Amino acid sequence: MSEIVKFLATVLYYVEKKNFPLAVAFKRAYLYNKPRKIDSNLLYDYSKRLILSYYALPQGKRSFKVRYWLENKENIEIKFPNWMEEKLSTLLDINALKGKLKERCVWARINLLKTDIDKIYRELEGKNIEFESDKDFYYMIKIKKSSVRLSSLSIVKDCKLIIHDKGSSLVVEALKPEIGEKVVDLSSAPGIKASLYMMLTENRAEIFLADVDFKRLLKEYSLLKRCGVDLSKIHIIYQDSTKNSVIRSDKILLDAPCSSSGMINNDPSILLKLWDNEKIERFAKLQKSLLSESLKITANKLVYAVCSLFPEEGEKVIEDYYEIAEKPFSNYQSGYSLFKVGEKSNRTFPHTDSTEGFFISTLNLTKL
CATH class of the missing domain: 3.40.50.150 (Vaccinia Virus protein VP39)
Structure with a gap:
């Protein structure tokens, strides 16, 4: 538990004080405070949900906020700043939005300037990465499940597959x-x-x-x-x-x-x-x-x-x-x-x- 607390407190520090995007904050924390024997995907999920719950956390030191979140994570709510809650509630289904934010959805684009669709499909299948082709754009795919970091794949490093939101x-x-x-x-x-x-x-x-x-x-x-x-x-x-x-x-x-x-x-x-x-x-x-x-x-x-x-x-x-x-x-x-x-x-x-x-x-x- 202490390793996870230290890791998440580090993520929170980079987001809160350094204004780093979550992906950068996570990468920095993982580099210096990587917990042993804990899946990186689970750590990222925890990091994301912690930041989404930031405005629902009590005042105190970062380690205190993290412990509070870990102890109450099944019940703690996703919360936006008050003014944002009020405004968005008049425009959209804010509860549906918050519910979806808990999920991780990654889109990627097959770069046909450097490869073809079948080659990318075979590469992803060979890595046991679950994906589905998009119904609207033939070059877009949705990554459903992956046990490896997409950024570590050679096809991503070579810009044959580009992380690109639909x-x-x-x-x-x-x-x-x-x-x-x-x-x-x-x-x-x-x-x-x-x-x-x-x-x-x-x-x-x-x-x-x-x-x-x-x-x-x-x-x-x-x-x-x-x-x-x-x-x-x-x-x-x-x-x-x-x-x-x-x-x-x-x-x-x-x-x-x-x-x-x-x-x-x-x-x-x-x-x-x-x-x-x-x-x-x-x-x-x-x-x-x-x-x-x-x-x-x-x-x-x-x-x-x-x-x-x-x-x-x-x-x-x-x-x-x-x-x-x-x-x-x-x-x-x-x-x-x-x-x-x-x-x-x-x-x-x-x-x-x-x-x-x-x-x-x-x-x-x-x-x-």
């Missing part, structure tokens, strides 16, 4: 990728969506990747290279996209910086950064600025997306563009019905789609 792939699919077109991505790092776009166009599209962080752009370029993307088709733009330099393109992707509240199923450490709604308001202001600037580009279509559960970052950002907004997918649920533009957008959720929580809407710029 909700994120929907953002790219909303653009309806076509061979020969030009696309500008105004907040592109880390590059997972760009690599999918190039895969879907068989490396025969041209993409302009902009980001405000130069180091992230360098990492993005490296990732695209490892993914087998034709780098002659890639143009890197180091810019603050609220002061955009791109003049024209066929299509625009604005997957805007956001609260990342839609990612709490995979990274509950985000909850510790959402103690009030001030962060949401700051992001909403930035998103509106980015969208206004992006509409100065001569293009046919713009896809606006955020990985957020909050309407301030979704419906409220595009409500002024209701007349040109279009719902990207007919087979996915609409946005929040409290907002008129909700009918012209899509939302995904952990408890309904087993994905991260995304808001997606298309703006038909030919109607401007």
Whole structure:
């Protein structure tokens, strides 16, 4: 018991004081305080559930909080910050959402620029990894059970299989990728969506990747290279996209910086950064600025997306563009019905789609 307490207290320290994502906090704790003879999958599950219950824990030292959680883990509730509980309760089935957060759902994408579907299926079956192919996208699979860390697999290290949430792939699919077109991505790092776009166009599209962080752009370029993307088709733009330099393109992707509240199923450490709604308001202001600037580009279509559960970052950002907004997918649920533009957008959720929580809407710029 003392080893588990020490381990979980270390995870909590990295999340609480260092602001590390859960995966990074877990990796650090596992490196320095690995308990003996305890399955790593169980440890990760404990770590995730501990962070999900953070706002239900009593005050005190981390070791005290951990002991309290271990003694009451079957009965202790998942809790969001009070303001978040109140807001989400008016928008969705919050109990269903919390129930789903206890589960671990991992999506992965077969990178057809470097391999084929049958090879990946055989590799996973050989490792006794249980998975199922996705009904919507032939290149997506859901990992149901694995006794090994996916990141340790050679096919993952070689970018033949890419850990990629299905909700994120929907953002790219909303653009309806076509061979020969030009696309500008105004907040592109880390590059997972760009690599999918190039895969879907068989490396025969041209993409302009902009980001405000130069180091992230360098990492993005490296990732695209490892993914087998034709780098002659890639143009890197180091810019603050609220002061955009791109003049024209066929299509625009604005997957805007956001609260990342839609990612709490995979990274509950985000909850510790959402103690009030001030962060949401700051992001909403930035998103509106980015969208206004992006509409100065001569293009046919713009896809606006955020990985957020909050309407301030979704419906409220595009409500002024209701007349040109279009719902990207007919087979996915609409946005929040409290907002008129909700009918012209899509939302995904952990408890309904087993994905991260995304808001997606298309703006038909030919109607401007």
